[in-house]
Structures are given as structure tokens and as C-alpha cells.
Amino acid sequence: MNVERFQGAELHLHVTGSISAALVPWWIHWLRELHPGLTVNVSVTQSATRFLAVRSLRHLANGQVWIDSWDEPELPPEVNAGESGSSECFILFPATLDTLMRLAQGRADSPALLMLQVTERPIVIADTLPGSNEIIESNVRTLRLRPNVGFAPRVTGVRAGSRAKAEVGFNLPGALTVANELVKEGRLRE
Template sequence: MNVEQFEGAEVHLHITGSISAALVPWWIHWLRELNPELTVNVSVTRSATRFLAVRSLRHLANGRVWVDAWDESDVPPEVNSGRSGASECLLVFPATLDTLMRLAQGRADSPALMMLQVTDLPIVIADTLPGSNEIVEANLRTLRLRSNVAFAPRVTGVRASNRAAAEVGFNLPGAIAVANEMLKKGRPSE
């Protein structure tokens, strides 16, 4: 596996309610070990809290950690401007089918979705889609129309539901490589 360091100083991970969310604390630990100076901010959907403890994320991440709900007191006010602290990139890791469909439809019914809808920052999607059809593909095409949205490269994984091999985008090293490319394109030439 080709491992790249994140080339920015601050990143935001939005964790959605896939069983893959249970692995995210380990990935945050890995990311911070590889990038000791990196600030990692995290938002967590309520459905993701079925698979991980927000408390553990508050110990592993060194930035702001908040639950993605309007009635939570720790939602940072800058989400209204499409920001999360000084994050230079937003990673949706893992990105469930529900989250991607809501994002493609332009919905902003949670703080993180609103942040993702209005941001001009690079967004990298690390999907965990259970399958596909014409509707799913149409929504993914809609997301690809946004110049600031890209997808992590697909890797072979194993489905938790039936242990079958599957291609998924739940790939943090790949997502970091895509984020770095997007950041390079957005920087003025030196």
C-alpha cells in the first residue's frame, strides 16, 4: 500500500452510519501517527454512534469532535459557512448510501450535510455502497458534477453482512492521496 502523508495542516472526517465506522478510531490513530502535526476534526452521525463511541474519538482526534445533529451543543458555528475549524479538506469516511443520496439531492438537514453542501473546500468521499442501480448511479453522477468532490479509489474488501469480496471506497490512504491532489490543484503555482 502506497502511504502518503496529508499535505495540509488540518482535516475534517465526517463519519456516517456504516459498520465500517467501527474501524475509524483505528484509522484516526494511524493518520495521527503518520502526521503528528495534523489537526483532525471529526463529526459523527447519530447512526454512526451505533458502531463507535464518540468519547473514544475525543481521545484520538486532536481537533473538535461533535455529533451531527442540530440539537447538539458542541456543533461549531462555522459549519454554516462550509467550514470545520481551519480544515483544508473534508473526508466523508465512511460514506453510506443514505448520506450520498442526501448529499446528491442537495439536502442540508444536519449540520455536517449543510457544511458539505455549501463548502468550497475539497470533499473526498470514501464510500461503502452495498450495491448499485440506475438511481444510485444517477446520484453519483450528480455528485461528480461538483468540481470540489472526488471519490477515494476503490479497493477490494470483505462485506460484513455475507463475508463476500466487494469493491469499496473505504480506503483512507487512497482518500488522502486524492485529497493531496485536490489541494495541489487549488494552490497557486509557486
Template sequence: MDAEVLGDLGNCCVLVAAHHDADDVIAEFLWVGLWHGVYPSRLACVQARLDVTKPCISPYGVYDGAEVHLHITGSIGAALVPWWIHWFRHINRNVVVNASISRSASRFVTKDAIVGLCNGQVWEDEWDDAKSEDWRQGRTGDSDCIVVFPASLDTVMRLAQGRSDSPALMMMQVTHLPIILCEALPVINSVIEHWRNILLERPIVTTAPPVVGTKATDRDSQETGFNLPGAIEMANELISATREGDCGE
């Protein structure tokens, strides 16, 4: 994570320094998620100590695939994505992480930060930046699934309406890979629910289980789908079903 991203997080009041024992380095990253309310506090502290003091990683957060694609969209939660990539790769050291970044997400996170943390292909969701044309085949590299993290309201609506006016949207419209949406929706109303339900009729599309988070605006509690650990669990289920031929279009 570069200095610019850390500075942005500090300015948004979502970065809190950790003051604990020998696990300060890992725990400091974990506290970013704790303050934002998207990681269970007790479990996070236990995971930090396990990761630092033991060579055997807890099964929590283990990804069953060999490669994953993260599509980052324009929610303030995008500012926390570098930390979550760090967390994911710390647990899944041999997994290739690819990423695409929407234009609106670049307001909250830099491509340089994502490039520095990923070990696969990273591209902006623009026609002139997605130089590899794997997305035309519905994937990047050999990804086993696509996780939209966070999935903004605009992204969910565009996917539901069949829009394909960017490389990442085209990739998700034509893919046969599982798609997991980590929804960051400000509200739910009848229109949003209508289009969301249409999108979820695709057998390969599902959502990460909601967790209670803290709104960046007024600090009130609210359910959010910005839940990468939960998305990994859903991805593992869908990857298994795909391999067994139970999930497809």
C-alpha cells in the same frame, strides 16, 4: 481506542490479535484493517515495521494539509474509524484532525472514542451538539478538506439531492473545500448511479479509489471505497489544485 470499541470490533469478528516481533502494538491495529480487507497486507506489514523501527515515516499516507475534517456516517465500517484515525495521526503528527459523527454512525462508534483520538473539534451531527458554528462557513476550524469516511449510501444520496437538514450536510453543501467520499455502497443500480453522477458534477467532490474488501455479512469479496490512504492521495491532489486555483465552484 477505548475498551468498548475494541470489544465491539471483537464481537463483529473484525479484530484479530497480531503475533509478530517487536512491532506487535502497531501491527495489532493494522490487522484490524487487514481482516476487514481494506488495507493491502504486504504494504501494511511493511508500514508497521517502518513506523516502529525507523524515525523517518514513509511518504505513504502523508497528508499535505495542516487540518482535516472527517465526517463519519452510518456504515459498519464506522467501527474501524478509530483505528484509522490512530494510523493517520501516527504518520501525520502535526495535522489537526476534526470530526463529526452522524446519528446512525453512533450505532457503530462512540463519540468518546473519537474525542480520545482526535486533536481537534469533535461533534455529533446534531444541531444542539455542533456548538461551534464554523460549519455555517463550510468548514470546521481551518480544515483543508472534508473526508466522508465511510460515506454511506444514505449520505451520498442526501448530498446529491442538496439536502442540508443537519450541520454536517449544511457544511458540505456550502463549502468550497475539497470533499472526498469513501463510499460504502452495498450495490450500484441505475438510481444510485444517477444521483451519484449528479453529485460528482461538483468539481470539488471526488471519491476515494476502490479497493477489494470483505463484506461483513457473508465474507465475500467486494470493491469498496472505504479507503483512507486513497482518500489522502485524492485530498492532496485537490488541495494542490485549490491552491493553484484549478478547483472550485
């Protein structure tokens, strides 16, 4: 499998509460095997903790790992400035419908959402949307207005509840390709 590697030295994965979050530890392991020198920071929503153990991420990721809560003792202070360590890019992996809608509405009611609202660094959304309608598409269009936001290419997956085929953006190799493009564009604008 010929996969494009992330061209930077540090990135941040924001994990939200989809059943796909259960696969994130494997993907972090894959990412670190593909790119051993890469620093991987991770934030995890409270709802994502139903599907994965934050302790496992602390063993697999080699950067900061924190729960997306104002009460989190490990919360890095730089989130208020739209940063996570020296991360050059943020990947929402998986990005639930709730997270996508909250981000599009400009909400900053959690540390990670605040960080994502104020950052100028690239944000890649690897979504797990359950479907689409005009409201969802309107929010997607709103996010596409931000020059630093991109979407991972859609791939065919299987819905957890029905086992029916579905098109989703939960695609880390594709998200890395988009991340590289956005990071490159950002450097060209500077």
C-alpha cells in the same frame, strides 16, 4: 507500506452509519501516527454512534469532535459557512449510500450536510455502497459535477453480512491521495 501523507495541516472526517465506522478510531490513530502535526476534526452522524463511541474519538482526534445534530452543544458555529476549524479538506469516511444520496440531492438537514453543501473546500467520498444501479450511479454522476468532490479509489473488502468480497471506497490512504490532488487543484485555481 509507502503511503502518501496529507499535505495540509488540518482536515475533517465525517463518519456516517456504516459498520465500517467501527474501524474509524483505529484509522484516526493511524493518521495521527503518520502525520503527528495534523489536526483532525471529526463529525459523527447519529447512526454512526451505533458502531463507535464518540468519547473514544474525543481522545484520539486532536481537533473538534461533534455529533451531527442541531442539538449538539459542541457544534462549531463555522459549519454554517462550510468550514470546520481550519480544515482544508473534508473526507466522508465511511460514506453510506444514504449520505451520498442526500448530498447529491442537495439536502442540508443536518449540520454536517449543510457544511458540505456550502463549502468550496475539497470533499473526498470514501464510500461503502452496498451495490449499484442506475439511481445510485445517477447520484454519483451528480456529485462528480462538483469540482471540489472526488472519490477514494476502490479497494477489495469483505461485506459484513455475507462475507462476500466487494469493491468499496473505504480507503483512507487512497482518500488522502485524492485529497492532496483536490487541495492542490484548489490552490492553483486561486
